Amino acid sequence: QSLLTQPPSVSGAPGQRVTISCTGSSSNIGAGYDVHWYQQLPGTAPKLLIYTNNNRPSGVPDRFSASKSGTSASLAITGLQPEDEADYYCQSFDNSLSGSSVFGSGTKVTVL
């Protein structure tokens, strides 16, 4: 059971906007820890998509954006493209128990 909960799947038509939520608690996102997002295309390793709440590494299109509020964060994809079909994971730090990095449960984005 992941400490960060994401919807198992979201879908949208090309050009549409989709959002993925990442719901945590007072021991992780709610404690003020930063949230990062990763994209995992089918059969490949994860790739950093957004770091420190809403920063895009070089080469990541600006149709990807993220935000954080309270105990949750969200990733938005505007102008959905077929190549955006992938799994997306949020990641943060959790200070409960031994304290460690934690990933969200993952969300499969399907482009209809």
Next chain:
Amino acid sequence: QVHLVESGGGVVQPGRSLRVSCAASGFIFSNYAMHWVRQAPGKGLEWVAVIWHDGSGTYYGHSVKGRFTISRDNSKNTVSLQMDSLRGDDTAFYYCARGAYGESGDYYDSWGQGTLVTVSS
């Protein structure tokens, strides 16, 4: 550019040991913390372990603590994960990832392609 290549995966019996390694290139290895992250087939990501840039600190996820040991050799630009007392639920792709420092913990800005460890009799 940053290049991380894992090796050492394979099939191992429950209770046995296996060592996976990651060769790094394209950056000053001794400046970065290195992590292992795993992913069971068809499942999500799980952070496994971290070693600080100089090897002075190591931390583990609760599911592997006491069984796995992370180490690094900065002269060879390699990081390794010694996995002992392996169990079926350790079956996963094991990725090494470079830690990028964030104010509230590392994030992972480069990943290897992964190596598959299968624990089965």
